[in-house]
Structure formats: C-alpha cells, structure tokens
Amino acid sequence: MRRFFMHFFFWLGFYFLWNQIIYFYISDTGNRLYFSALDVTMIICAFYGVYSWLMPAYFKHKQLIRLLIQATIWLALLATGYAYLMKLFLRHMLVPIHFDFSWNYNELQYNRFFIALVGIFGGAFLKLALDRINAQRKLDAMERANSRAELTYLKAQLNPHFLFNSLNSLYTQLDFDVPQAKNTLISIADLLRYQLYECNTDFIPLSKEITYLENYFNLQRIRTDATSSLHIIAGNQELHIAPLLLMPFIENAFKYISDDDFRENIIQINIQLVDDQLHFYCMNTIAVKNSAAYSSHGVGLQNVRQRLDLIYPHQHKLEIIENKSEYSVYLNLRLQRC
Known part of the structure; x- marks a missing residue:
C-alpha cells in the first residue's frame, strides 16, 4: 500500500x-x-x-x-x-x-x-x-554475514589461547603456593565467564573490557619475574569497544618477555582515553631467540589485525616497532557509543 x-x-x-x-x-x-x-x-x-x-x-x-x-x-x-x-x-x-x-x-x-x-x-x-x-x-548483507561469521571464528580462537596461558600460570603456582593457586583458579573462572557470556555481542562497555584486562594482567604477571606495569587513564568509560581486542598484545608481551640476567626485563602497558580516541601502548623486552617468533606475528597478532580491519576500517592506526631488544605496539582507535 x-x-x-x-x-x-x-x-x-x-x-x-x-x-x-x-x-x-x-x-x-x-x-x-x-x-x-x-x-x-x-x-x-x-x-x-x-x-x-x-x-x-x-x-x-x-x-x-x-x-x-x-x-x-x-x-x-x-x-x-x-x-x-x-x-x-x-x-x-x-x-x-x-x-x-x-x-x-x-x-x-x-x-x-x-x-x-x-x-x-x-x-x-x-x-x-x-x-x-x-x-x-x-x-552488503552477505558481506556482513561473512564478517560476523569470520569475527565469531576469530573470537573463538581466543578462548583456547587464553586458557592455555592461564593454565600455565596456575601450574606455576601449584609448585609453591597452593592457597594462592585456588584464588588463581577462581580468577581464571571469572575471566572465562567474561569471555563466554559477556563477549557475545559486537561491542561492550569500555569499563568492562578494562576490568577484564586488569584481571588478566594480574593473573599473567604471577608467572614472570619481569618488572611489569599497567597504567590506565580513561575518564569516559561509557564508550564501547570490540571485546578482547587488546588482549592478544598483552598475551604476547607476557609470552615473549625476555628472561635475561644482565638487564631489567620489562613489560609496560599504557591505556589512555582522550575524548573518543583510545591510545594503547604495550612494550616488552625480548630475547634475541624470540625475535623470529615475533616477526611471524603469530596467530594472536594476525587475529587482531583482521578484527581491526573488519570492525574499525579507516578508524584505527596500528604501528608495531621491533628491534633486537624491545617490541612495542602503538594502537590508536576511535571508539563509539552504542
């Protein structure tokens, strides 16, 4: 009519x-x-x-x-x-x-x-x-459907990767601090619950993602002697972000952190929100033997590159700087309100 x-x-x-x-x-x-x-x-x-x-x-x-x-x-x-x-x-x-x-x-x-x-x-x-x-x-509908299917596949890849690293942290604690290992197991359960039940949407509040990253950071720092720091300056956390987008960078920082005796081994992570621009910086020292692994970027980094291209086309800038001793990630991302 x-x-x-x-x-x-x-x-x-x-x-x-x-x-x-x-x-x-x-x-x-x-x-x-x-x-x-x-x-x-x-x-x-x-x-x-x-x-x-x-x-x-x-x-x-x-x-x-x-x-x-x-x-x-x-x-x-x-x-x-x-x-x-x-x-x-x-x-x-x-x-x-x-x-x-x-x-x-x-x-x-x-x-x-x-x-x-x-x-x-x-x-x-x-x-x-x-x-x-x-x-x-x-x-366009087919492309959106394919993008959603691809994003679902990419996010599904994160869970085994995360679980593997978390179990390594738990295994390390079992040798010297069983009570703390129990607390760690509870933390792992909370993190998994977040991934399984709260990350099923395209975007989530930035505040929830930051809380998740803080918990994940505290869990991973247990299994390393490196000097690690996490600084977050985010006033307006009501903006939304694609879930688990930053985690692969932090995962790789802990995975490939150097263990040299002749220098300080460092992991430094800064997250700053300016208006609707999220500035993410992650740096870790690396051993020479790990440089090849970083050069290949691994599954995690390929994953996050694909997600950035799919979710934030022309709205992000990713720069990765690598030398023989350090690996740095700079990511500028325009967030949105949902």
Whole structure:
C-alpha cells in the first residue's frame, strides 16, 4: 500500500508538472488538462510496460535484441493507439474542445512515439537502478554475514589461547603456593565467564573490557619475574569497544618477555582515553631467540589485525616497532557509543 501511494503521488505531481511545462502555450485550461492527461496516461503505460514486463523478461533471458524489438513494438502500439483515440474522442466529445484538426494523423502518431520514450527510458532506468540497489543490499548483507561469521571464528580462537596461558600460570603456582593457586583458579573462572557470556555481542562497555584486562594482567604477571606495569587513564568509560581486542598484545608481551640476567626485563602497558580516541601502548623486552617468533606475528597478532580491519576500517592506526631488544605496539582507535 505504501508503494502504491508513492507511485500515485509521483504520477500526480508529474501530471501537473507536464501540464505546466509542455502545454503552457494553450490558453484554455480544459484543453491543457485533457491533453496532459492523455500524454501522461501513455507515459504511464510505457513506463510500467517496461518496468513490469520488458525489463524482467530481459533479466530472465539476457537477450538484448529481443528487448529492443519488444520495446519498439510496445512504443508503436502506444503511439498508434494514442493518436487514434485522441482523434476519435476529440471528434465525438459532447463538449467541444477547440482543437486544430489540420494536424496530420501520421504526424500526431510520430510525435507521440517520442513522448512514449519518456516512459520507456524512465521505466528502464528505474528498474535498473532498483535492481542495482537491491543487489547491492544483498551483497552488503552477505558481506556482513561473512564478517560476523569470520569475527565469531576469530573470537573463538581466543578462548583456547587464553586458557592455555592461564593454565600455565596456575601450574606455576601449584609448585609453591597452593592457597594462592585456588584464588588463581577462581580468577581464571571469572575471566572465562567474561569471555563466554559477556563477549557475545559486537561491542561492550569500555569499563568492562578494562576490568577484564586488569584481571588478566594480574593473573599473567604471577608467572614472570619481569618488572611489569599497567597504567590506565580513561575518564569516559561509557564508550564501547570490540571485546578482547587488546588482549592478544598483552598475551604476547607476557609470552615473549625476555628472561635475561644482565638487564631489567620489562613489560609496560599504557591505556589512555582522550575524548573518543583510545591510545594503547604495550612494550616488552625480548630475547634475541624470540625475535623470529615475533616477526611471524603469530596467530594472536594476525587475529587482531583482521578484527581491526573488519570492525574499525579507516578508524584505527596500528604501528608495531621491533628491534633486537624491545617490541612495542602503538594502537590508536576511535571508539563509539552504542
């Protein structure tokens, strides 16, 4: 019904516009309205003939010659019928309309042939445009579905990776502090609960993600003697972020932290929120033997790169700087409200 009224009011407006532009030279209002009605009726017939019949047939059979022949026949029928009916009605109307009957029938038919082209081209253009829009919508929907499926797969990869690292921390504690190991097990359960039940949405509040990162950081620092620090400056934590986006960087920092005796082994993490821009910095010292592992970026870093490209296209800047002794990650990210 909504489409019907849209078409109705469009043609009503088209009719009055046609009346003012094409037949402005006719002084008699009745004549002008009548001729405009005949023209617009023919244009409407041409339009919907192409829109509802010729173009769908073309899309089905993909035969351009067939389309051109059918369109020409349709045009000829419309122009001939229009010219015949116009002369017939004008000669037998009860109320005479001032009209110059010196017009030649063939000339009248020829002129209306070109008027019908307005409807032909209008119908073809609209059908092509709408089909293109619908096809693009379907393509966008498929891309969104594929992106969601890919993101689901990428997030599913995080859980085993996280669990493996957490169990390593728990295993380390079991050798020297069983009570603390119990607390660690509770922390692991809380972190897993967060991943399984709160990360099933596309975006989560930044405050929850920061709490998760703090808990994860405190859990991972147990299994290393490195000097580790986490600084967070985030005033407006009501912004939202894709879940578990920053965790792979912190995971890798603890995984590849150096264990050298001749220098201080450091993990430094800074998170700062300025307006809607999140600035993330993560640095850790690395041993020479681990540089190759970092160069390959690992599953975790490939994962986060893909997620950034999918979720934050043109809204993030990721820079990774590596040398023989340090590995640094700089990420600027524009967050959003949900």
